[in-house]
Amino acid sequence: MRFQKPSHNFTKILFKGLRTNSLKLLFALSFTVFINTFGYSQDIPPKQEPIRPKETPKPIIKDTTKASIDSIIKPPLNIKEVDSVKNDSIKKPKEFLEDVVTYSADGYVSLNNKEKKIYLYDNAVVKYQDMEITAGVIVIDNNTGLIYAGRVKDSTGYSQRPVFTQAQNKVEPDSIIFNKDNKKAIIYNSRTEDSGMNIFAPVTKRENDSTLFMKDARFTTAENLDDPEYQFISDKIKLVPGKKIVVGPTYMEIYGVPTPIALPFAYFPLNKDQKSGIIFPTFGEDTGSDRGYFIQNGGYYFAISDYLDLAVLGDYYTNGSYGVRVESNYAKRYRYSGNVAIRYENLLTSERAFPDFTQNTIYNIRWSHTQDAKANPNSRFSASVNLGSSQFFRQSINQNNIVNSQNNTLASSVSYSKTFPGEPQVNLNLTATHSQNTQTETINLTLPTLQASVGRIFPFAPKSGAKKGIFQNINFQYNSRAEYRITTTDSLFGKSEMFDDALAGMQHSIPISTNFKVFDYFSVSASTNFQENWTLNTINRRFDENTQSVVTTDINGFDSFRTYNFSANIGTTLYGMFNFKNDKNNPKIQAIRHVMRPSISYTIQPAFDQFYETYDVIDANGNTTDTVEYTRFERSIFGAPGNRYSSSIGIDIGNNFEAKVRSKDSTDAEPKKITLINNLSVSTRYDLAADSLALAPVRLNGGLKLFKDKMSVNFGATLDPYALDNNNNKINTFNIDNGGSLFRLTSANVNMSYALSNETFSKKGEPENDQRRQDEAIRANGRTDDLFGRTEDFSTRIYTDEDRERQKEKEANLSNYNYKIPWNLRLAYAVNYNNTRREDRIASHSLMFSGDIEISPKWTVGASSGYDFLNKGFSFTQLRFERDLLSWRMNFSWVPFSNLSSWNFFIGIKSNFLQDLKYEQRRQPDQRL
Structure with a gap:
């Protein structure tokens, strides 16, 4: 760069500017001069000398040695191909289609190159990526990227409605316009089904994320969209297939008639996974026990995980009574499954300060656990628990517990077993049991029972081959049982007093046996058994002369006794x-x-007199009137040793x-x-x-199976050969020698059960029972044959696919109702006779029955009842009515008499999505009766 020397012309121009009249011209010329003076030239300036350091650097010595290249090794060639299009400055246009479009039609396929359209007619099909359209007419417009689909019009009307399917979403409209570029669509008169919910909308807009927006839509669970028995009308609906349905203001129509049932908005989850949510309660009024208005079975459901859930439910009455239920189900495939239910109720009758006011608290705990057989072949844990207040099912305010009030026993068992393989095999079992009589309110507990056993050992058996003879079949084993037993009542359960009369002990037994053949046709077995009993509970008994009474003292401490016996048997x-x-x-x-x-x-039972003691009964004068024998092991948990020698055949x-x-x-x-x-x-x-x-009484037992094993008859009788005296006491005189018959019938019983239906005598066989109802009856220790009635929890019943298939089968066989009406009947007959001391009376005599009859494919009537021939009255009676209303169901259950007299009416939608849309009215039993 260098400055240019101004010439003389430059000076003249500069001074000439004093005579111009245009400031703009002067400014432009001045700016030009400024640029020419200070602007840089386009020439490359000469290189400047580099700045060298003060010290002279050492000269660089170049290596003159040259590396020779082997002639075999050739320099690599550049074989990489260069795409000329890639380096092209012109940008490559986007492909017209991102995937192959396949299409076909039964009628014709017409390609119009001028319009760039493809016409498909009659059963046309177009597939593009994950989208498929089937319709009567389809037009593909390559100019706009749109696909039109519609119906075919013929003499009968319109047919071949379009079906639009993309991924899991399926829509059946009258016509559709689909943009294959942005994957949006406008759908007219669409019919959509998702998880049982049918939706119809005049206009539907589909976004590219499969979300559907519908206007003036109606939705229902009815299968017939042309004439649904009910439907909901909504201004706008948002549908995300497989996830959710969100609707705006909605009202309900029944057969086209608007109803006052309306919602400001609604949300329906469509996800098949478990979801937490509110459980809608049942409302009503208790007029039987004056508890006021109530809500029942309402709460919240927690979907904790795929293996565990939790439901918290409650009942509340306006007089202050309430109930709480906690239920949980858990399962792990190939490991275990079970459920837990805890119920607590605080019952108030009438109002506080009234003379008939009462307060009572009851509870019930149920737990069922099952271990899969594949989980562990050598150990197993199981539980079946049903314990609580003896009067829980009779006093419960919840309608679902009425049928279980007929159960007289509550039983529980929790056990763990372990097997140690080997020779010999060792088995270990730990069990806790519970038995409760709801009539006497007596509770028996074993906490726990420990059993251990060693498999049979054959000391003289050959190492190979079968065992033969008396010596080779000699075997023995070892069994041990330890138990801690509690007997208490409802009032003492859970308190420290329940352990006052607890019994504890352990029993060891070693049985030795053998068997062999004699004369080729007779089997002989012989055995002996040695037992040792340990106990922590003994007594001491004496006669108190001052009070003239027998005083028994409980002694807590270790004590033991040993017994043994011998038996032999021969049979053919x-x-x-x-x-x-x-x-x-x-x-x-x-x-x-x-x-x-x-x-x-033949059995020999020795007398173990060494374990018996005596005490003298002394009168007021000091004279001994009697000597009484007793054993200190009377309270032993496994019984006392015998003091009488027995040798019996x-x-x-x-x-x-x-x-x-x-x-x-x-x-x-x-x-x-x-x-x-x-x-x-x-x-x-x-x-x-x-x-x-x-001579012991003769015992006769037998059983019959009749009508293709549908009827089971069991009978028994006891025949005593000895006579009675005038005081009805047995004497040592045969009855035939006393002027009577050879035997005296002292007791007899007959039990009969019979289950039959209209298919009993056909080749089709019996229909399958409702497994859900049977499982509930088993958990409550009830009967599975509905003879005590049927638990009807209408509001929480899930309508399954099996129920739908059963109803479709009924409708398909509608013509069969002209000559064959489906029905079923279950009978149970029992009679007991007692004549031990010349009572000559029937101890019990009753007939119970339960059955259902389908008077039409939509109507089912059922009843459970019984008649007591001894007391001449009906037992617990329940009448059931069920009506199938297509998408709805109606149930009515009625207990007409007894202190449990009540009824329950329910009508609601079958679909699980709308099961909270229901009406239920019930009358509670009057507990004051």
Whole structure:
């Protein structure tokens, strides 16, 4: 860069500026001069000398050695191809389609190159990426990227409605416009179904994230959208398939008639995973016990995880009564599953300060746990717990507990077992049990019971081959049982006083046995058993002369006694056949087979007098009037040792009767085998060491299976050979010698159960029972045959796919109702006779029945009741009515009489999405009765 020297012209121009009249011209010329003076030239300036350091640097010595390259190694060639288009300055345009579009049609496919459109007619199909459209007519416009789909019009109207499917979303409109670029769509008269919810909208806009916005839409769970029995009308709806439905202001119509039922907004989750939410309660009024208005079974559901959930429910009455329920289900595949339910109720009758006011608290705890067999083959844990107040089911204010009020026993069991494989095998079992009589309010607990056993050991068995003979079959094992037993009542349960009368002890037993054959047809077995009993509870008994009474003192401390016995048994099996078929005739019953298993046993039971003591009864004058024998082990948990020597012979005869019956099918050559009498047994014993009453009563037991094993009959009787005196006491005189019969019938019983239906005698067989109802009955220690009624929890019942399939099957077989109406009936008959001391009376005599009849595919009527022939009155009676209203269901349950008289009416939508839309009215039982 250098400055330019101004010339003489420059000076003249500068001074000439004094004569101009234009300031703009002067400013432009001055600016030009300024640029020319201070501007830089485009020439490259010469290189300046580099600044060297003060010290002279050392000269750089270059290596003159040259590296030679092997002629074999050649320099690498540049084989990378350069795309000429990549370096092209012109930007490559976007592809017209991102994927292949496939299309087809049954009618014709027309391509218009001028309009750049494709016309498809009759069963047209277009697939593009995850989108599929089927319709009567489809037009693909390549100019705008739009796809039009519509119906086909013929003489009958419109047909081949479009079906638009993308991912999991499916829409059935009248017509559709789809933009394949941004994947948006406008849908007209769409019909959408998601998780059982049917939605119809005149205009629907679909966004590219599969979200649907609908205007003036209606939604329902009815299957017939053209004529739904009910529907909800909403101005706007937002649908995210598989996730949620959000609606604005909504009102309800029933068969096209508007109703006052309206909602400002609504939210329906469609996610199939568990979700937390509010459980809508049931409202009503308790007019029976004056508790006022109430809400029942309302609360919140917590979806804690895929393995665990929790429901907190409650009942509240305006007089102050309330109830709380906590229920939880848990499960882990291939490991375990179970449920827990805790119920507590604080019951107030009438109002405070009134003379009939009462307050009572009741509770119930239920726990069920099942371990999968695959979890651990050598250990197992299970639980079945049902404990609480004895009057819980009778006094509960919750309608769901009325049927369980007929259960007289509550039982529980929690057990853990462990097996140690090997030779011999060792088994360990730890169990806690509970048994509660709700009538007497007596509770028996074992906390816990420990059982250990060692498998059978054959000391003389050969190392290989079968065991033969008396010595090779000799075996023994070891069993041990420790128990801590508590007997208490409802009022003392949970208090320290319940342990005052607790019993504890341990029993060890070593049985030794063997078996062998004699004369090839007789089986002989012999055994001996040694027992040692440990106890912490003994007594001391004496007679107090001052009070003239027997004083018994409990002693807590370790004590033990040992017992043993010996027994032998010989038996055989006899077969008899009675043939009725011959060459001349072919009767229905072709043969009867009789199998008899007689056996004779001999048992020796020594007397263990060393464990018995005596005390003298002394009168007021100091004279001994009696000497009483007792044992200090009377309170032993496993019983006291016997002080009477016994040497008895027993006779047992078992009988089975079977028949061969000609088959109804002529093509079946083999007759069918049926059981006539199952195990008709007769048994008695004779004590050789007894000085009187040596012959024991004869016991007769048997069972029958009739009507293709649908009817079960069990009977039993006790026959005593000894007579009674005038005071009805048994004497050592045979009844036949006293002027009577050979035996005296002292007791008898007959139990019969029968389940039949319209399919009982057909080849189709019996219908399957409702497993949900049976599981609930088992958890409550009730009956599974509905003879005590049926628990009807209408508001929380889930309408499953099995229920829908069952209803569709009924409708498909509608014509069968003209000659065959589905029905079922369950019967239970029981009678007990007692004549031990010439009572000659029927101790109990009752008939219970339960059944249902479908008078039409939509109507079902059922009843559970019974009649007590002894007291001449009906037992607990429940009447049931159920009406299927397409998308709705109506149920009515009624207990017409007794102190549990009540009724429950329910009508609601079947769908689980709208199960809170319901009406329920009930009358509570009057507990004051």
